Amino acid sequence: MKVKKTNPVFRIVILMVVMMLPASLFAQKPGWLTIGDSNGHGPDAWPAQLQRLLPSVEIVNHSIPGNTIGFDNLGQKRLNTLRNIHQYLQETEETLNGKAPQHILVWLGTNDAKKVFAQRQDEVKTNMESLIDSIRTYYLTRNQKAHITLISPPPMSPDSCILEKYHGGDKRLADIVKTYAGIAKEKQCHFINIYQPFHPVFQAMNKDGVHLIPEGEYIVARYILLHMDIPESMKPGHSK
Structure with a gap:
C-alpha cells in the first residue's frame, strides 16, 4: 500500500498561514496562584469562579479544607500553610513551566479563628508576616517578583448558627481583618477586605454559618476581581 505524499505547495501554504497567526495564540496563559482553605476548594469555589470569569488566565489553586x-490544625502539619508553602510554590512553578504567577492571592484565616486557637491569636500576625516573607524570598532567589494580594476571610454567623469549634470566631475574625490591613500596608501587599462589606448579608451567602454557597462564592469572586490591581479590561462588566 502506497502512502500518499502531501503536496509540497500545500505544505508551504499551511506553514505561511501558521506564521501569519498572532503569537498570542501560542503563548502560555499568564498564571495566578490562589492559596486558601475549604472556601477555596471545589468546582464552585472562588478560585474556580475566578477561572470562569478569567478564561485568559490559568488559575493554579492550592486551597485545602482545614488550612x-x-x-497545625487538627494536629496535622499538612494543614499548616506556612509549613507547606515551599511545596505549593514548587508545584506552581512546575505547572507554569518555570514562570512566576502574575498574582498570588492569599485567602486564609477562618481556621486560625477557631476556638481551639483562641489563646494564640497573637501568632496570627507573625505567621502571616512569615508567610508573605517566605513567598517573596522564594521568588527573589529566582529573580522574579511576587505580586501578593491579601484577602480577608469572610464573616462567620452568630454562635447559635455554627458548630462549637467556631464559637467566638466572628469576633476573632474582625480582629484578624484589622491585623491584615496593617500587614498589607507594612508589607506593601494589595489588600481586599471581604469581611466588612459582606457581613450584613452573610446569612444569605452561607450554608452552615462558615462556608459559602456557590452563589456566594461567585459574588465574592466578582468582588475580588473588581478590587484587584489589574487592568480595567480584565474586570467584570468591562465593555470590549
Missing part, C-alpha cells in the same frame, strides 16, 4: 496560616 490555616501557621497552625
